[in-house]
Amino acid sequence: MTVTADTVTPRSRKRIDGWRWAGRIFLLIMVLYTALPMAWMLLTSIKSGFAATQFPPQWWPAEPTLASYQKLLDPQNSVGQDFLRFFWNSLFVSVVTTILAVAVAVPAAYAFSRFRFPGRKFLFFSVLLRNMFPAVIFLVPLFILMRWLGLVNTHGSLILTYLTFGLPLAIWLLKGFYDNIPIQLEQAARIDGATRFQAFLLIVTPLSVPGIIATAIYSFIGAWNEYIYAATFLTKNEQLTLPVGIQRFFSENTTDFPGLMAASFLMSVPVVVLFLVLQKYFVRALTEGAVKH
Amino acid sequence: MTTMTGKLSAAPEHLTRRPNVLRQMWTSRADYLYVLPAIVVMLVVIAYPIYYTIDLSFFKTPPGLQLRDKIFVGVDNYGAILSSEVFWKVTLNTVIWTIASTMIAFVLGFGAALALHRDFAGRAILRAILIIPWVISAVAASYIWKWIYHSDFGVLGAVLVQFGFLDRQPNFIDNVNSVLPSLIVVNIWREFPFAMIMLMAGLQTVPDQLLRAAKVDGASAWQRFWHVTFPHLRGVSTVTILLLAVANFNSFIIPWIMTGGGPSNASHIWITHIYELAFGRQRWGVAAAYSVLLFIILMVLGYFYVRALSGNESKEHGA
Numbered sequence: 001m002t003v004t005a006d007t008v009t010p011r012s013r014k015r016i017d018g019w020r021w022a023g024r025i026f027l028l029i030m031v032l033y034t035a036l037p038m039a040w041m042l043l044t045s046i047k048s049g050f051a052a053t054q055f056p057p058q059w060w061p062a063e064p065t066l067a068s069y070q071k072l073l074d075p076q077n078s079v080g081q082d083f084l085r086f087f088w089n090s091l092f093v094s095v096v097t098t099i100l101a102v103a104v105a106v107p108a109a110y111a112f113s114r115f116r117f118p119g120r121k122f123l124f125f126s127v128l129l130r131n132m133f134p135a136v137i138f139l140v141p142l143f144i145l146m147r148w149l150g151l152v153n154t155h156g157s158l159i160l161t162y163l164t165f166g167l168p169l170a171i172w173l174l175k176g177f178y179d180n181i182p183i184q185l186e187q188a189a190r191i192d193g194a195t196r197f198q199a200f201l202l203i204v205t206p207l208s209v210p211g212i213i214a215t216a217i218y219s220f221i222g223a224w225n226e227y228i229y230a231a232t233f234l235t236k237n238e239q240l241t242l243p244v245g246i247q248r249f250f251s252e253n254t255t256d257f258p259g260l261m262a263a264s265f266l267m268s269v270p271v272v273v274l275f276l277v278l279q280k281y282f283v284r285a286l287t288e289g290a291v292k293h
Numbered sequence: 294m295t296t297m298t299g300k301l302s303a304a305p306e307h308l309t310r311r312p313n314v315l316r317q318m319w320t321s322r323a324d325y326l327y328v329l330p331a332i333v334v335m336l337v338v339i340a341y342p343i344y345y346t347i348d349l350s351f352f353k354t355p356p357g358l359q360l361r362d363k364i365f366v367g368v369d370n371y372g373a374i375l376s377s378e379v380f381w382k383v384t385l386n387t388v389i390w391t392i393a394s395t396m397i398a399f400v401l402g403f404g405a406a407l408a409l410h411r412d413f414a415g416r417a418i419l420r421a422i423l424i425i426p427w428v429i430s431a432v433a434a435s436y437i438w439k440w441i442y443h444s445d446f447g448v449l450g451a452v453l454v455q456f457g458f459l460d461r462q463p464n465f466i467d468n469v470n471s472v473l474p475s476l477i478v479v480n481i482w483r484e485f486p487f488a489m490i491m492l493m494a495g496l497q498t499v500p501d502q503l504l505r506a507a508k509v510d511g512a513s514a515w516q517r518f519w520h521v522t523f524p525h526l527r528g529v530s531t532v533t534i535l536l537l538a539v540a541n542f543n544s545f546i547i548p549w550i551m552t553g554g555g556p557s558n559a560s561h562i563w564i565t566h567i568y569e570l571a572f573g574r575q576r577w578g579v580a581a582a583y584s585v586l587l588f589i590i591l592m593v594l595g596y597f598y599v600r601a602l603s604g605n606e607s608k609e610h611g612a
Contacts, residue, residue, distance in 0.1 A: 019515075020411075026408055030405050031422055034423050034426055034482070034486075035422055037441055038437070040437070040441060041437045057448055108327060111324055111328045115321065115324040132591050132598065133591060134542075135543075136545060137567075137584045138339075140580075140581075224430065227546050246432065257440055260436055264432075264437055265433075268428075268430065271428050275425075279421065282490075
């Protein structure tokens with residue numbers, strides 16, 4: 001490390017440019033790797049079934065058509081009916097899960113951040129450990145549990161399950177957020193006569209709104225994309241959520257590639273839009289929660 | 294108000310520790326109310342399934358029988374697993390899958406985070422594009438890539454043929470040798486953005502003054518990275534790698550939707566194998582025994598996970 005300044009200064013300038021170019025080329029490759037599959041999904045979805053199955057492939061659709069989208073979104077047609085119902089089911093399950101996850105995670109994260117009750121660390125880590133266990137292990141026992149609770153073939157079974165696997169990260173993210181809110185604010189409120197709960201609700205909660213938004217996005221995306229529990233707990237066609245519904249549908253119509261790509265695209269739109277609109281909260285929550293220690 | 298323990302001022306833990314845990318639990322009983330909802334949900338949905346799985350792993354459940362008619366067989370299920378060839382095949386696949394996915398996703402994510410750290414025109418758009426694969430559903434991702442890999446009309450094979458690398462459409466996922474790498478490519482496609490977000494967040498915590506000071510002192514770009522930036526990212530990197538490793542070890546959707554574990558088990562990993570044993574072949578006891586072995590492995594990983602996280606915890610409270 002003992003390099004003399006005069007030998008390094010001119011060379012370091014060149015090197016920075018070298019690194020910068022390497023960075024640009026690397027970014028270009030990564031963007032291609034990321035975007036090309038998605039572009040191909042979109043291009044396929046606006047082809048006819050015939051155009052999609054040609055060799056060599058039509059790189060650009062010769063006769064672009066929105067027929068696949070019309071079919072999926074048309075409530076008159078049986079395919080469209082199913083698709084729209086799956087879409088609605090996914091939306092319902094995801095929204096309810098998100099609301100409940102926030103309602104449960106907020107007080108828990110606050111307590112983990114502020115209070116020093118016995119067993120606090122143990123409880124915190126047992127919550128985190130939940131993250132580690134794969135869904136498959138819980139499938140059979142949870143199925144039996146849901147049957148016992150009378151929740152099989154209801155969306156309640158999914159909501160309850162999604163809550164538990166969304167909670168650990170939600171609590172962790174929010175705890176980091178609360179850790180960064182100065183405790184003096186609450187102390188001041190307490191001195192002014194607020195109860196502990198009032199201080200939490202009126203002082204701390206408004207400040208943690210970005211964290212709550214991040215938690216909500218995380219829960220929503222998790223619930224929207226979940227597949228394995230939905231595939232196990234729901235058997236009635238009219239209750240399926242999108243991932244399972246699409247899988248069932250296309251295991252019967254294996255060659256409708258434009259339809260499959262259109263459905264994949266439509267399924268991705270809500271989460272991608274939500275994420276892109278709110279991503280700054282999410283990145284910020286990760287910075288404050290997961291990283292800054 | 295009497296239940297207020299005055300702990301808002303974060304009393305040093307060692308003072309409030311031992312003496313009279315019970316009394317302390319009583320005085321801070323109001324605190325538990327905040328955590329209670331989370332704990333109840335966790336207990337119902339975690340503790341019971343774990344107990345159930347361990348119990349079931351000692352029973353045989355012949356197909357066609359109801360689950361409650363199970364037959365006690367002791368540790369036979371475990372013996373059957375460890376002596377089966379499929380077990381070792383699947384274990385090897387899982388190790389390759391987990392390590393390759395984790396390391397490559399981490400390195401790509403790290404590179405992308407570094408490349409995106411400096412501000413330039415269009416940075417926000419590039420970042421958004423790079424994150425999208427992580428947000429979309431794994432089911433959608435599986436179908437997109439299944440279509441790209443298609444053995445007759447797949448675009449990837451067609452590109453390779455057009456540019457003369459191959460003379461006919463290759464079989465990416467119906468081939469014993471190429472199926473696992475092909476699936477790993479898909480998995481990395483979905484996962485590197487997570488590493489990228491974590492490390493981008495981490496990079497923001499590297500103090501600018503230090504970097505500038507190093508520059509003034511004549512450190513090269515590489516030296517600044519290696520001696521200033523990198524040490525600051527050690528904590529984030531550990532957590533990211535562990536989270537990725539756990540997620541990869543537990544992945545299911547991509548192999549299940551794309552290949553169902555085939556051809557001839559070449560892309561079966563533990564989770565898909567357990568799922569097939571339980572729901573495909575109705576061998577619940579064996580599947581439960583597999584799950585218990587999985588618990589044990591995860592507990593070892595979990596030890597490091599908790600240590601990495603609590604390392605962060607104690608630093609935070611010590612400071």
